[in-house]
Amino acid sequence: MTATTATIASPGQRHSPPPIQLANSMLSFDKRCYLMGIVNTTPDSFSDGGRFVEHATALEHALQLIEAGADIIDIGGESTRPGAQSVSLAEELERTIPLIQALRAQSNITISIDTYKAEVARQALKAGADIVNDISALSFDPDMASVIAHSGAPVVLMHIRKTPADMQHDIHYDDLIQDLLTYFRQRIAAAEAAGIRREQIIIDPGIGFGKTTAQNYQLIRELGRFLELDRPILLGTSRKNFLGQIIHKPAEERAWATAATVACGILAGAHIVRVHDVAQIHDVLRVTEAIIGLNQP
Helix, strand or coil, rough: CCCCCCCCCCCCCCCCCCEECCCEEEECCCCCCEEEEEECCCCCCCCCCCCCCHHHHHHHHHHHHHHCCCCCCECCCCCCCCCCCCCHHHHHHHHHHHHHHHHHHHHCEEEEEEEEHHHHHHHHHHHHEEECCCCHHHCCCCCHHHHHHHHHCCCEECCCCCCCCCCCCCCCCCCCCHHHHHHHHHHHHHHCCCCHHHEEEEEEECCCCCCCCHHHHHHHHCCHHHHHCCCCCEECCCCCCHHHHHHCCHHHHHHHHHHHHHHHHEEEEEEEEEEECHHHHHHHHHHHHHCCCCCCC
């Protein structure tokens, strides 16, 4: 019997898309991966809903994530868990804009605003945010593309079926990976047609958004197939239910299950990972980088 050996791609073989230009810095993917820490200012998020609804508490948490090793802070004012209902524009603005202003006053950290509303994105960018993270890939708000194009800011285009309220009702795919590749080609083309530069686009396969447990694991396993789009890949698996289906633990006890997906995701080609447990995942990220030769001791 002949043994087979798995080979991990070397840095020279690892695909590094062009860098993302920020207002005062740059995200370059040829030498490292980036850690995005989550700050939810919502009362109903699946994992930490209600913990950071007060601005002072949310700011303290964001600063702690930076201290723990976050490269990007992703601030969201509306839950997008399965079945979540939308909140008003005024409420989302109140939850996010003062926090962005306060964080920017204390840190030069890269800030991402997690929203699909154009006015929230516009005010967040004005307040000091650098990136717009849109779960709808510019499809929920017809003004979002023009806001981003005018600002020149990078945007994350995520895959989703329908809306958070009903996305789990439509989980059939003829071919999961090919269907998502087609979706991203269409959304990237729409973004470019609206004036957004291709080199400012990040893609996110939308783990947990309109997918079964098995499909989520397939996406991580075959993440490298999205590298043909030549765009940075953001992977968001943190504490999600598909992990609980395997380890049978509540969301707050899924840090190490998340760590497994992060390591495998980076090996498959992820460039940015979005997590709650920054301190633990920071170590996982650095060691995984060393394994693939990006971060040598």
